[in-house]
Amino acid sequence: MKKVISGNEAAAYGVMLSRPKVICAYPISPQSRIPELLSEWCAQGLLLKAKFVNVDSETTALAYVMAASAGGVRVFAATSSQGLALMHEQLHWSAGARLPIVLANVNRQLYWPGGVGCDQSDSLSQRDTGWLQLYCESNQEILDTIIQAYKIAELVSLPVMVCFDGIYLSYLQEGTEIPEQELVDEYLPPYEPKFRIPRWGAKLYFKHPSEFPPELSLGLTGARYEMHKWETKSMDAFLAADEEFQRLFGRGYPAVEEYKCGDADVVVVISGSAVGTGKTGVDKLRQKGHKVGLVKLKMFRPFPRELIRRVLAGRKKVVVIERDFSPAVGGIFCQEIKAALYGNMTRDFPPIYGFVSGLGGGLIPHQADITPQLIEKAILYALTSEPPTQDVIWLGLKERGGGDEYDRNAIKLL
Amino acid sequence: MNMTGTLLNYYSKRDEEYIHPPRGGLSTCPGCAMALALRLFSRGIGENVVFVSTMGCAMVVAVGPELITKKRDGEYIPWIFSPFGSTASCGAGLKAALMDRGEAETEVVVWAGDGAAFDIGYGGLSAAAERNEDILYVCYDNESYQNTGNQRSSATPWGAITTTNPAPTPKTERKKAMAQLMADHRIPYGATSTVAYPEDFMNKVRKAKGIKGFRFLHILTPCPTGWLYPSELTIKLSRLAVDTKIFPLFEVEDGTTFTINREPEGIPVEEYIKIQGRFKL
Numbered sequence: 031m032k033k034v035i036s037g038n039e040a041a042a043y044g045v046m047l048s049r050p051k052v053i054c055a056y057p058i059s060p061q062s063r064i065p066e067l068l069s070e071w072c073a074q075g076l077l078l079k080a081k082f083v084n085v086d087s088e089t090t091a092l093a094y095v096m097a098a099s100a101g102g103v104r105v106f107a108a109t110s111s112q113g114l115a116l117m118h119e120q121l122h123w124s125a126g127a128r129l130p131i132v133l134a135n136v137n138r139q140l141y142w143p144g145g146v147g148c149d150q151s152d153s154l155s156q157r158d159t160g161w162l163q164l165y166c167e168s169n170q171e172i173l174d175t176i177i178q179a180y181k182i183a184e185l186v187s188l189p190v191m192v193c194f195d196g197i198y199l200s201y202l203q204e205g206t207e208i209p210e211q212e213l214v215d216e217y218l219p220p221y222e223p224k225f226r227i228p229r230w231g232a233k234l235y236f237k238h239p240s241e242f243p244p245e246l247s248l249g250l251t252g253a254r255y256e257m258h259k260w261e262t263k264s265m266d267a268f269l270a271a272d273e274e275f276q277r278l279f280g281r282g283y284p285a286v287e288e289y290k291c292g293d294a295d296v297v298v299v300i301s302g303s304a305v306g307t308g309k310t311g312v313d314k315l316r317q318k319g320h321k322v323g324l325v326k327l328k329m330f331r332p333f334p335r336e337l338i339r340r341v342l343a344g345r346k347k348v349v350v351i352e353r354d355f356s357p358a359v360g361g362i363f364c365q366e367i368k369a370a371l372y373g374n375m376t377r378d379f380p381p382i383y384g385f386v387s388g389l390g391g392g393l394i395p396h397q398a399d400i401t402p403q404l405i406e407k408a409i410l411y412a413l414t415s416e417p418p419t420q421d422v423i424w425l426g427l428k429e430r431g432g433g434d435e436y437d438r439n440a441i442k443l444l
Numbered sequence: 445m446n447m448t449g450t451l452l453n454y455y456s457k458r459d460e461e462y463i464h465p466p467r468g469g470l471s472t473c474p475g476c477a478m479a480l481a482l483r484l485f486s487r488g489i490g491e492n493v494v495f496v497s498t499m500g501c502a503m504v505v506a507v508g509p510e511l512i513t514k515k516r517d518g519e520y521i522p523w524i525f526s527p528f529g530s531t532a533s534c535g536a537g538l539k540a541a542l543m544d545r546g547e548a549e550t551e552v553v554v555w556a557g558d559g560a561a562f563d564i565g566y567g568g569l570s571a572a573a574e575r576n577e578d579i580l581y582v583c584y585d586n587e588s589y590q591n592t593g594n595q596r597s598s599a600t601p602w603g604a605i606t607t608t609n610p611a612p613t614p615k616t617e618r619k620k621a622m623a624q625l626m627a628d629h630r631i632p633y634g635a636t637s638t639v640a641y642p643e644d645f646m647n648k649v650r651k652a653k654g655i656k657g658f659r660f661l662h663i664l665t666p667c668p669t670g671w672l673y674p675s676e677l678t679i680k681l682s683r684l685a686v687d688t689k690i691f692p693l694f695e696v697e698d699g700t701t702f703t704i705n706r707e708p709e710g711i712p713v714e715e716y717i718k719i720q721g722r723f724k725l
Contacts, residue, residue, distance in 0.1 A: 051544045052537065081540050085533070086571030093530030093568070094537035097496070100524055101541025119527050227538070228522050230492045230550065 031208045037199035038063035040169040040206050041108065041134045041192070044176025046071055046078045047214040048132070051103035051221075053082045054091040058113040059146050060196045061136040065108060088113035092120035092133070099129040102226035104180065107131065110196060111138035111152040118156065121189075125160025126253065128225070128260070130183035131190075132176060133161075137302065137353075138196035139390050147390030148196045150302060150354040154330065154362040156191070160257050162264055163330040166194040167305040169204040171283055171328075177209075178271045178283075180218055185267040186260045187224055193330075195353075197391055198303035209279055217278050261332050268329065285329035286337040290316060294323030295346040296409055301327040301363055304353060304388065304400045311405030322409055327363060335370040342371065344378060349412045351385045351405060351425065360384050360422030381417035383408070385444070387425035398426030411444055451679060454484070454642040461486045471504045475675025477665035477682060478502060478584045480639040482555070485582065488649025493551045494542070495523040496535045498565075500557035501591045501667075502584065529564040531556040532572035535579040543578075551580060551653060558585040558599035562620050573629035576657045583622065583660070586667040594670035601690075604722045606670070611725050623662045623696070630699035632657040637693060638664045640682035644693055644705055651695075664691045672721025684716040 035043070042064050045053070053072065055065035065084065072082035085091050088109050095105035109117060114135050124131055139149035153163060164179065166172045172194050179190040194200065268285060276282035289309055291297055300308040305326045315322045325341055327334075342348055352361040359365060364384035371379045385408050392399025404426050411423075420442055428443040461483050472479040478501050497503065503525075526534035535554040542550050561569055561583040569581065588606045589595040596606040598620040609615045626634045633655045637645040645663070652659040664685050668675040685691040687709040694704050717723045 052540045054537070081544065083536075083540070083575070086567060086574075089527075089529060090533040090568045090571060093527060093533035094540070097524065097526070097534035097537030098541040101538045101545070103541045103544050120530065123527055227494060227524055229547065230494070230522060 032205055033208055034203050035169060035206050036063065036201055036203045037166075037169045037172050037194050038136070038201070039067060040173040040204075041176055041194070042067035042071075043206075043208050044173040045106045045132075045134075047209060047211060048106070048177050048180045048218055049078070049080075049104065049215075049220070050106040050132075051080050052095055052098040052105045053080050053107070054085050054094045054105075055108045056085055056088050056091050056113060058088065058110050060138060060200045061108050061110045061134065063200075064134060068106075088116040089120060092117040092124065092131075095131055096120055096124045096127070096129055099124070099131050099223075100127065100227050102223040104184075104221040105131055106133070108134040108136075110136040111140050111149075114152050114156060115140060118159070121156055121159040121161055124189050125257065128187040128257070129189055130180070130187055132179045132183055133189065133191050134172075134176065135191050135193045136196045136200045137193055145390055146196060148198055148303070148353060149389050149391075150193065150195070150352070151356075151362070151389075153191060153193045154354050155356075157331060157362070160188065160261065161331065162188055162190045162261070162268075164190065164192055165301045165328055165330060166192065166199065167303060167326060167328075169199060169202075169206045170281075172199065173206055173208070174275065174279070174281065175283065177214055177218060178268075178275055180221075181271040181274070182264060182267045184221065184224075185271070186264040188257075188260055188264060193302075195303040213278055217274060265329075265332050265334065283328055285327075285334040286341055287326040287328065288341060289324040289326065291323035291325065291341060293321050295321045296349060296413055297323050297325055297342060297345050297347075298349040298351060298405065298409055299325045299327060299363065299367060300351050301330070302353065304351065307400055307402055308351065308405050310402040311409065314402060315406055315409055320409070320413065330363070330366070333366050333370060338367055338370045339379075342367070342379060345380045347412045347417075348380050348382045349385065349409055350382060351387055351400065351408055353386075353388045353391075353400065355386050355389060355422075361386050364421070383412040383418055383423065384421055385423050385425040398429075400426075407444065451640075451642065455480065460490075472501060473667070473669045473675070475666075475668040475678040476501065477639045477667065477678050478557075478586065480678070481582075481584050481645070481663045481665050484639060484642050484645045485553075485555075485649055488646035489551065489553065489580075489653055492549060493521070493553050494538060495521060495553050495555055496526050496531060496538060497523055497555045498526045498531050498557075498560050499528045499591065500560055500584075501586065502555050502557065503591065526554075528560055530568055531560050531565045532569040532577070532579070532581060535581065536572050536575070536577035539578055552578075554579055554581045556581070556583055557589075557591070558583060558587060558622075559589045559597050561585075562598045562622055570625075570629065573626055573631050573658045573660065576631065578657055580652050580659045580661070582663060584663050584665045585622070586665045586670060587619070588667075588670055590667045590670045603717075604671075605725070606722070614723075614725065623660070623694070626660040626662075627696040627699045627702075629658070631660060633695070633697055634660040634662070634699075635695035635705075636662045636664070636691065638682035638686060638691065640679050640686065641693060641706065648695060670722065672724075673719050677719060681716065681719065684711060687711045688713045688716040690716055
């Protein structure tokens with residue numbers, strides 16, 4: 031069945047089809063439609079037989095589903111920006127306890143300054159919590175990724191965060207294929223926990239390091255080693271989950287997707303809803319005879335190092351355009367890409383041009399959004415300029431009169 | 445009534461308890477009322493329980509898993525450890541999972557100190573009470589952050605010295621009226637108790653177990669280490685707290701029906717205050 035739905039609704043459909051038993055959320059903008067729809071379906075009890083709880087805070091939302099997951103049921107929670115920040119303690123906690131929770135995060139700016147604009151920094155700044163992170167480009171991908179996320183989470187006993195851009199995806203509607211329940215049931219059988227809180231009188235559950243949670247018997251270093259190992263293994267789980275999904279549903283989503291990269295000298299790397307914008311920019315440059323391509327990064331944790339190395343090796347230049355920011359450093363994806371390439375210098379890696387743009391989106395007139403024109407501009411700049419000496423170039427700010435004389439001299443603005 | 449004899453009788457029986465340190469002795473401070481409260485509680489609540497606990501003095505009992513055994517057969521009491529501010533939320537979430545798995549008869553008990561209940565977890569506690577989650581929340585109240593060395597909490601009484609209200613500047617604010625606040629959420633059952641009245645304590649535990657919905661037990665647990673008194677006076681202080689009307693024993697049903705369980709003797713408050721070093725400037 032195909033429906034025109036928003037990203038929030040797509041997420042809710044993905045959740046419904048995955049049949050969680052406990053769902054918690056706090057109504058935070060711009061994701062409120064997810065809990066609204068889920069609570070509606072839970073109340074009707076036809077499409078979804080689960081306990082929906084509208085809780086008092088994000089801290090409670092994640093703590094609630096965390097304990098429910100430890101109790102042995104499939105769970106879901108949704109949040110955004112400030113809410114995710116408030117969950118920070120529980121994010122570490124749940125990943126450390128190796129609980130297969132799926133959380134939808136609608137990427138939105140963190141205060142201050144205030145607003146509900148799109149910015150991926152909220153989830154990217156949670157990168158060290160141990161959660162797997164997947165970013166979506168379209169509403170269809172949101173729906174499908176939620177279902178896949180349960181598969182991956184339950185394979186490796188780690189929580190998965192499904193991230194999608196606030197406003198651009200959360201509010202905007204697209205034609206979205208809603209899969210048949212039977213097919214999803216085949217893909218995602220009823221949940222049987224690998225580990226759960228024991229029942230009364232049971233033997234203690236952390237007697238052996240191979241049992242959950244490994245933390246307690248191996249000490250912190252051992253526990254983190256286990257987590258690292260399973261985070262790394264989750265790449266295989268992701269590939270297996272996507273392969274099976276493709277087989278059943280006829281569509282899939284690579285961790286690193288190539289677009290017109292075959293003969294490309296310059297490759298632009300983008301993640302999230304701006305990927306489509308990027309493809310338009312690339313198409314226009316192709317029409318003008320430039321050999322450019324695009325790489326879409328779906329996976330952020332674990333970071334697909336080897337795939338990135340493979341796709342970027344041998345290019346003349348790499349451009350990273352992103353809607354997130356780490357102060358005094360620059361784009362977060364860009365840092366990760368550089369880190370993936372360094373330490374593997376046996377291959378010929380290209381210079382990287384890191385651009386930050388469109389923070390907060392283009393809802394407010396004075397804010398610069400990521401447009402095909404800006405993407406063209408960034409790629410053309412990379413084509414014609416020496417490798418940058420700075421980590422970040424602020425894309426779209428110059429034409430709005432931002433920055434001072436120092437910035438302009440240092441070409442930090444474009 | 446020979447109170448000492450009666451109490452010894454209570455505290456020397458261990459058969460129905462499940463706090464059995466295999467190497468003898470708990471890792472709490474000598475004279476810890478929380479440890480006594482946990483023992484009494486285990487006898488009142490019976491079997492088929494899952495504990496949710498968090499940072500606090502109970503941690504030294506809960507985290508060392510070898511300390512908590514069920515009877516003598518090496519089986520363990522299920523405990524989960526919650527973030528400091530999420531005790532009630534975790535208890536409620538766990539109960540939701542058990543309900544779904546057809547284990548509704550398992551009682552979820554939150555065992556939390558005053559820091560977790562009065563301060564950092566109050567939002568979640570209030571919300572769980574408002575949602576009438578089917579859990580039994582026990583707050584052992586030693587009137588400050590004793591596990592981290594006696595820092596002020598909103599359970600610390602007026603006039604007490606803590607390490608963050610050092611002499612000569614004792615706390616100048618009142619203690620939060622927790623049992624009253626919980627009652628005002630109109631929860632099905634709320635009660636106060638101390639370890640000096642074990643029968644009252646266990647009756648309330650048993651009564652709470654028989655009620656559905658959110659139940660709150662507020663246990664005053666004197667702390668020799670933080671309150672600065674000789675450890676053998678824990679029971680005496682627990683009794684004086686009641687009989688000086690500092691901490692009356694009462695229960696509240698549906699937030700409206702109050703019952704005083706023991707008419708205080710009306711001993712002057714001074715008797716309670718003067719044996720504690722924390723009130724001396």
